[in-house]
Amino acid sequence: MMVDALEQVYGLYNYWVVCALMMIGLYMVIAHDNLMKSLIGLSVFQTSVFILYISLGKIDGGTAPILGAGELVYSHPLPHVLILTAIVVGVATTALGLALVVRIHEAYGSTEEDDILASDADPEDEGNRDTIT
């Protein structure tokens, strides 16, 4: 019984880390009013999925899949290649998100969602005019 439980924890170690990171990331996205912090949460969340894919392809004792190296046991390259694509997507998303935060900061002078909504609701605020005339 005890051994089984240990096996669960140790054998699926990577997947427990994935779950933990995923929950931490999602919680940060939901719980924080600060736009920067939710963006950080989003990155943590995406990173957890990277680890999930990388763990899928890993084989115990396997090396890099290079032809002619004489090794017969190697990690599955396809999930690793897939996740390279997803990492690129993640970088693009983070970059675009950061760019938006910069422009929001320029337009509102704040990155706190509460402050932004408050100045949107304020009819006196001069930022509520059209940016194009």
Place this chain on the structure above:
Amino acid sequence: MQALVAQLPALQVVLPLIAAPFCILLRRPTAAWLVFLIASWGSLFISALLIVVVKVAGPISYAMGGWEPPVGIEYRVDHLNAFVVGLVSLIAAVIAPYAKASIEKEIVTERIYLFYALMLLCLCGLLGIAMTGDAFNLFVFLEISSLSSYALIAMGAKRRALLAAFQYLVLGTVGGTFILIGVGLLYAMTGTLNMEDLATRLPAVTDTTTVKAALAFIVVGTSLKLGLLPLHLWLPNAYTYAPSAVSAFIAATSTKVAAYALIRFIYTVFGAEFALAQMPLDDVLIFLALAAMLFGSVAAIFQTDVKRLLAWSSIAQIGYIVLGMALASAAGLTASILHLLNHGVLKAALFMAVGMLFWHTRSAQLNDLAGLGRTMPWAGAAFVAAGLGLIGVPLTAGFISKWYLLAAVMEQGRMLLVAAVLISSLLGVIYIGRVVETLYFRAPASENAKRIRPPIGMLVATWALVLASLAIGIHSTPVVQYAQTAAAGLLGGNP
């Protein structure tokens, strides 16, 4: 010629992808617009060819780069794909002449070339989702279209567009990543990413938690992109603050393509037997669709901004599409596929009509639009004609799909759902009626009293869509037959 036809599936996606950098290299607004115009009309031409080829010769399988499926990426075009691709490129081709005058008023001149480049990338992503037969490839195209639409929404004239785009980015990325997790879990269980191959290998492992979790992740992820009710939070702001041409384009295509992805995953990859019968997904989807239809319509009634009103109406209409697909019958799927097209065309026409009013008033607030139906008669009439279609008045496109949806629901004897569809349609009369009342029965503000002529490109494009929707309503047979074949293909195993 034969060789060219064989390359059509790749050309469909590659054409806008290659055209996008040209916009950036040319930099001049008019030149970039011409590139967009040519690429979107080219894409419409290709999709028309694809529709005909599929109708005549059956589904096409295209091995990308010559790598045979299931190892390589397969582009598989059956009736459903061709149908969705046709809708997306039709809307893009109509937005092209519309966008020029509309965008000149809403975006600073220095950024106009970027706007067209982003529109092309968004088009490329949407077409890619609809063409690909590879689950991971679908995720990549989904992100291409999503990333470009976040940037397009952020181009809105008001600073609120920035926050709307940011919220969409956060939720959209969570949705996209959920799909990625789901696809990863499927890969872990089957060792393949090809949808056809997944469909044959999945039945052996459907009783594992991993596959059930994969279904949950993929359904939640696509529902986020789709804007299905509890996951719709990004949608009203995004549609309201985006530039008019972007609102029309995204409202008509992006949620429809997400609905396509959901249909494809449920029916082709997982199979209706597992997803809808073994798992309680049908009940969940019907409940959410019901909530979306009623809540969306009620919320639309209380809006003071016409674009926001149309956004809430979209949330309600997504309910119809999801209801049709959750019924798990040929009739329901046909209704769902028909409503994809009809709602796409009608909602684009409505947003474009509002865009014409916005072009003059620079506001979509109901109070600022008072009496404009009299001074801008063609724009007002377009709104009325498309609005009648949205309500589902006979002889319009909306009537056809609602008729088929009601027939499909009655076939299963679910009278509660029949009542909900009818009530939601009646609520549609109220919210469209509110706009029509403002446009025609209120005195115009003094600066709106003279006759105003909108640019000819905007007028022609909007009316082209309105007339297309009327044509579907009056002579629906070809479209209905195509949708029925698509539905039969989805249900009859793999076409």
